[in-house]
Amino acid sequence: MLKHELRWNPLLREWIIVAGHRRARPWRPEEKKRMCPFCPGAPEIGDRADWDVMVLPNKYPALRPDALEPKSRRGLFRTAAAKGFCEVVIETPEHEGDLCNLSLEHMKKVVDAYTEEYRKLGHEDFVKYVMIFRNKGKEIGVSLTHPHSQIYALPFIPPRPRRELESCRDYHLKEGRCLICDILAQETQEGERLIYENDHMIAFLPFYAMWPYEVHIVPRKHVRSLMDLKEEEKYHLADILRAVTAIYNALFDFDMPYIMVFHQEPTDGNDYGYYHMHIEFYPPYRERDKLKYAAGIEWGAGTFTYDGIPEEKARELRRAGHKAIEKGDYLGYVP
Ligand SMILES: [Zn+2]
Ligand SMILES: [Zn+2]
Ligand SMILES: [Zn+2]
Numbered sequence: 001m002l003k004h005e006l007r008w009n010p011l012l013r014e015w016i017i018v019a020g021h022r023r024a025r026p027w028r029p030e031e032k033k034r035m036c037p038f039c040p041g042a043p044e045i046g047d048r049a050d051w052d053v054m055v056l057p058n059k060y061p062a063l064r065p066d067a068l069e070p071k072s073r074r075g076l077f078r079t080a081a082a083k084g085f086c087e088v089v090i091e092t093p094e095h096e097g098d099l100c101n102l103s104l105e106h107m108k109k110v111v112d113a114y115t116e117e118y119r120k121l122g123h124e125d126f127v128k129y130v131m132i133f134r135n136k137g138k139e140i141g142v143s144l145t146h147p148h149s150q151i152y153a154l155p156f157i158p159p160r161p162r163r164e165l166e167s168c169r170d171y172h173l174k175e176g177r178c179l180i181c182d183i184l185a186q187e188t189q190e191g192e193r194l195i196y197e198n199d200h201m202i203a204f205l206p207f208y209a210m211w212p213y214e215v216h217i218v219p220r221k222h223v224r225s226l227m228d229l230k231e232e233e234k235y236h237l238a239d240i241l242r243a244v245t246a247i248y249n250a251l252f253d254f255d256m257p258y259i260m261v262f263h264q265e266p267t268d269g270n271d272y273g274y275y276h277m278h279i280e281f282y283p284p285y286r287e288r289d290k291l292k293y294a295a296g297i298e299w300g301a302g303t304f305t306y307d308g309i310p311e312e313k314a315r316e317l318r319r320a321g322h323k324a325i326e327k328g329d330y331l332g333y334v335p
Helices: 020-024 104-123 159-175 179-190 231-251 296-301 310-327
Strands: 004-009 014-019 054-057 079-081 085-090 129-136 148-154 194-197 201-204 215-219 258-263 278-282 285-287
Touching: 014 020, 085 104, 104 129, 104 148, 104 231, 159 179, 159 258, 179 201, 179 215, 194 231, 194 310, 201 231, 215 231, 231 278, 231 310
Parallel strands: none
Antiparallel strands: 004 014, 004 079, 054 085, 085 148, 129 148, 129 258, 194 201, 201 215, 215 278, 258 278
């Protein structure tokens, strides 16, 4: 029988997505020549090559809209239907590259696709949270290298966004202001961890970064989700996504692996006016030839050790930025 359900961890108070069928997922099938499922000519894509961005359902979804309701609850062991959507955003027909290799116009189409899927999936009443993310690089276990990002439409608000939401809500109750607007103001004022900025967006290595080269992108304007962004602001988001990935790739002169996630307001119908959308990047390197692993203290305690000094790492990124940004057609600058 196909095992497909959510299991509740009553100790940590969070859901686990059990997806037994995902064992069948192919591991880097494109390494066997001409087998990339995202290249034009592949069965899922068809022969058309006149597209820039394509959204497809994930072939091995962890969540599905028709997931069955679980039969029963046994004592403390509770399950729920793994109801949701898993999609793949194929960002280009080109087999190689990163976001920085797309033109601004092309990257804007990717941002439009994210916005449209967030709107569409969030509209389903069982979808409480739409998580847009991008995994890049074999170091973090990416099974397909063709440029793509993913979207999980979840039937619950996952723990990290939930904690952020609670902090923003509490801060707003107490101070009457947005916590993230205030963090942005302080980062801008201190200035030493800023990485890149344009008219509408700022990228910085947060004061409290967990990963050595972690970077957050925050819209200057208080917006809760992509849907609040105007056209011009979406161009500037596209620009800063290109810039940050270009800076990463210039840092060590190799293709930097990373995880990129969008934190936006939930889509459960409640009012989250106190929340401020942003994008987080976690690259796994701590030096040119050393990976940072989440190990005993990180996993067991949930406490990160930062190998290095955030202000120095930010300086390294800015130096790489001067190199990368001068060469390209960007809307902003490295402070
Ligand atoms: Zn491909
Ligand atoms: Zn704000
Ligand atoms: Zn966040």
